[in-house]
Amino acid sequence: MSVIVNRSLVVLGSTGSVGCNTLDVARHQANSFSVKGLSARANVNLLFEQIQVFHPQLVAVENIAAATVLEDRLISEGLTSTKVLKGEHAATKLVEELRPDVVMAAILGSAGLYSALRAVELGGTVLIANKEPLVMAGHLFQQAVKQSGATLLPVDSEHNAVFQCVAGSDVVDQPISEIVLTASGGPFFREDELPSWVSLSDITPDQAIAHPNWSMGAKISVDSATMMNKGLEIIEACHLFELPVEKISVLLHPQSVVHAIVNFIDGSSIAQMGLPDMRVPIAYAMSWPHRFDSGVANISLAEVGQLTFRDPDYQCMPCLALARDVAEEQSPVLATALNAANEVAVEAFLAGNLSFGKIPEVIAKVLGDRNGNPANDVETLIRVDYEVRKQTLDLVH
Ligand SMILES: NC(=O)c1ccc[n+]([C@@H]2O[C@H](COP(=O)([O-])OP(=O)(O)OC[C@H]3O[C@@H](n4cnc5c(N)ncnc54)[C@H](OP(=O)(O)O)[C@@H]3O)[C@@H](O)[C@H]2O)c1
Incomplete structure (x- = not known):
């Protein structure tokens, strides 16, 4: 019998690899957790299946068209006790409305920054798998932990x-x-x-x-x-x-x-x-x-x-070398630029628009055009993220 009983749980990025593993552990420890909220970008087929199993109070879907499809399906299948939040900040609203005991932050990339940081600002326990926001703004997460008394546990x-x-x-x-x-x-x-x-x-x-x-x-x-x-x-x-x-x-x-x-x-x-099974670190954090x-x-x-x-x-690993150089600079602006350029370059590679070999070249070019602006507030970092994404897309195309 587990000593953890009926903690409310929100899984951000529930349709992803970490999200599914988290729900697997939650199902394995059914008395320990009550799943109150789930979130996805657009995969509403899988999200619907998760709703059928866990009956969350609220779900957040970033893509508005997909959210509408899900809403219609929930109504037609009589699952109206689950409400749908839609749009860019839906995951953040989900956390704010539910204020759960435990949040698993497992959205992919910098898109998870606001919701994960907000979860920490609200106190409670935040299990963080989503590494990109920590790379960009780890200092803000630590500040928020000190201010709110939240418990931030690593899942990576x-x-x-x-x-x-x-x-x-x-x-x-x-x-x-x-x-x-x-x-x-x-x-x-x-x-x-x-x-x-x-x-x-x-x-x-x-x-x-x-x-x-x-x-x-x-x-x-x-x-x-x-x-x-x-x-x-x-x-x-x-x-x-x-x-x-x-x-x-x-x-x-x-x-x-x-x-x-x-x-x-x-x-x-x-x-x-x-x-090598993510359920081990996930379960330790949970x-x-x-x-x-x-x-x-x-x-x-x-x-x-x-x-x-x-x-x-x-010498053989230019991406590792670039990241280590950025780590030495201790500049959140440069870390944000590294991360954003990498996210765009990897997306382009997966879409067949950039060769594997060019990934570090593109990132190095973007980093070469930046200096470590000392402003490290969240608005500055979001702006840098946006500008670097645009610049990297231009380079790739
Ligand atoms: N996978 C691992 O074993 C592992 C290990 C350590 C750390 N991590 C970290 O954990 C995070 C998640 O990784 P993953 O492998 O689980 O990713 P993944 O399988 O690609 O899943 C990503 C999740 O985030 C959602 N998402 C993606 N873009 C979004 C956006 N713009 N707005 C809102 N939601 C969005 C996806 O929804 P849709 O399904 O609807 O697209 C999905 O639920 C990453 O930061 C990764 O570095 C992963």
């Missing part, structure tokens, strides 16, 4: 692993000498001989999203293939654990068994291990400070046999 597997290694206590006062984020290397950086970036120029979207270990949404799968994902995670870790970039390193580990290692000043190293059954088995190290580790080669 490496950051959740770090959090587990420090046993959830305040890492700022911990004698940490280094945090090591492991990287599977995606589909391309796994072998002893790492490929040059030039040799990957003509990789197709199907090849890039075929992640060997993790099942994830398309954008983060491409980010894993370019190694930008690990770069974004370095910036995310600086904010979440309030550590300088010099204390964060990356280790290639193709088996994805060890998710992070924390090195302490006394020579101890604590690592977190588990199968059950913290306790633990409950996630539905995932423990890993058998005898079956895995060998665990290997090596340093990344930044």
Whole structure:
């Protein structure tokens, strides 16, 4: 019997990979959570199925035409106890109206910034998978936590692993000498001989999203293939654990068994291990400070046999190098520009409008045109996000 009983839960981005895994854990722990709200951009077929199972009070759909289709379907199927919020800020309104105990922030990209930040401003517990808002505005999330008393728990597997290694206590006062984020290397950086970036120029979207270990949404799968994902995670870790970039390193580990290692000043190293299944970090965040059954088995190290580790080669991984440079600048404006250019470049790649090889070139060009404007308020960052998206689209076309 779980010690967590009937907490109200809102899942932002419920139709995505993290969102579906979260609902899977919620179903597995049906007495612990009552799902009050769900959100999607446009996938109302899947959202409808989730409504049939969880009967939320409210759902938010960003795309207005799709929201109207859903509303009609709910009426025709007699599911009128679920109301629909529509449009750009629907997810934020959902959080404001429901004020749940727990919010899972799992929208994709910078589109999740307002709703995730608002959830933190309202207090309560926010489980954050949506890494892009943390990359852009991690300092604003930390400020909001201090003002509202919210609990912000990392869901990204490496950051959740770090959090587990420090046993959830305040890492700022911990004698940490280094945090090591492991990287599977995606589909391309796994072998002893790492490929040059030039040799990957003509990789197709199907090849890039075929992640060997993790099942994830398309954008983060491409980010894993370019190694930008690990770069974004370095910036995310600086904010979440309030550590300088010099204390964060990356280790290639193709088996994805060890998710992070924390090195302490006394020579101890604590690592977190588990199968590469997002339900493990999701369940830890949902059950913290306790633990409950996630539905995932423990890993058998005898079956895995060998665990290997090596340093990344930044020469072969231009996206990782760009992100590390931005992390060193400690500029939210540059981090926002990096993230926005990457989101647009990856979308263009997935749509067949940009080659894999050109992704870092486009991002580097955009970053080269920016300086680290010291204004770091949310309006400035949203403006930078908008301008960079426009500039990157022009470059791509
Ligand atoms: N997938 C993983 O295993 C994993 C691991 C660690 C961290 N993360 C992070 O978690 C976040 C979600 O990743 P994912 O892989 O779950 O993404 P995903 O499968 O692409 O799902 C994204 C979700 O966000 C919604 N969404 C997309 N654009 C939106 C917009 N403009 N407005 C409102 N909602 C929007 C989507 O709705 P529709 O379905 O209607 O489009 C969907 O519900 C990302 O920030 C990612 O970096 C993911």
